[in-house]
Amino acid sequence: MIIDGMALLFRGYYATSYSGYIMKTSKGVPTNAIYGFVKYMQDAISTFQPSHVLCCWDMGARTFRNELYPAYKANRGEPPEELIPQFDLVKKVVESFNIPSVGIEGFEADDCIGTIAKKYSQHLKIQILTGDHDSLQLIDENIHSIIMKKGMSNYEVYTLEKLLEEKELTPAQFIDLKGLMGDASDNFPGVKGIGEKTAIKLLKEYQSISGILENLPSLSKGIRTKIETELDMLHLSRKLAEIHCEVPVEIVLEECARNIDEVKVTAMFEELEFHRLLKDKSFLGNIKVNVQPLC
Template structure:
């Protein structure tokens, strides 16, 4: 049955960081007359409005990380420890972008000790019961959330360029299901999130093992059928394998909620205009096709 509501869940940090680095590399920070950089906010709004124009959601929610300390860093202190401090020009834009989102009457959702992904996962599970859910991000980790009424829009270079994934496209590209992606990352690790997986097991081997045995449990139940080298690697790193699966799993049961009423897309153009004027964000209202 076709679902009439279409909810766009926005990965706020993914859009903000992408927008910042798109212009920061050339030293263009769009400093306004108050001395505040706005390049990330400007790009964020442009990405958001372009997606709204393209996918025509009836509802929009924006999810955020709430600091670098999470239950994952408690489990594994090296989690994301390879990432430096955010650039000084980006720091004031973290709070300001949320003010902009608020003035667009779009809910800002985030929870201490959890990542935006966990909030997105929880809302996607809940809202997909009665609505079509689209997740806007640049982060491929979120592809594990794909299911019948949940699609993932991956931002590509520029504005309005997307790879739109459903379960079928993911399977045809990867040869595994979206939920198997969690075990894939547990086996091969993730250098961007800084966890190792099983030393010596790469993506191709991990995919082959999952295609044959289904899950990590299936692999362990059939460990005697693996090559001596594979068996040794997995046995040597068994604890790390289980830990990495916990790190890779998006938690879809965190304590966040957002009602459909709160999320309905209803932008007040005068409120939006005042905020844009205050921050000196130019030409953005022209993109919004409401």
């Protein structure tokens, strides 16, 4: 299981702060996002029983995509003040679980996830735990995307079959979809005037952006004009949307095997004053589940 660390941390923060109350230690250190992170992580591990686990992180706001397009993600505000000190602290918590953390400056967590998933899917079944539908472009026979939905223990697991049945698109077509329609959350436009419905229709008929461009004369005048006018942005948006799967990242697979030391986890929980988790003996029991490798 490859965990999208920021996805879980932000989900943990907003799930526990919506009422305005922020959990803090007696020393005033905010911990609500970490508490939610641990709950989500252990629920997923207990539910899906992976033999190996690692966690990938974003390593700063700027990546190679900002070099390609300076406005990339420029629409995102600063993180909440109470969340900032939890960015480093949550990695210590992950370390206490003997789960390796991975992150490379200049790349997003998705790029690390994609690189590792593609490399090790030849030998292992890969489960990507995230809330981000961008991961759907990585799916193949041995890579599944576990999308976290609202609430605990609420997952949508996408396989190739599920993806084709529900979305009627292949993983590669999800990259082209973003190239055509853009992504408002990441702040790149795609082709102005082409939305999701039109983009999907074009991809189902012509298979890919390349196929669409080869058949420009067959398109309606309005669609053809929009694409021809925004051709450079179309190619740039597709490049921004594609997860880069050749990141210079290395892991030691054996170090990712589930090998949780309850003493280390308990000490971390005591430091963070997670009294409820410390009292939850069944929760601690989940840490010690013995699982066999999936390879």
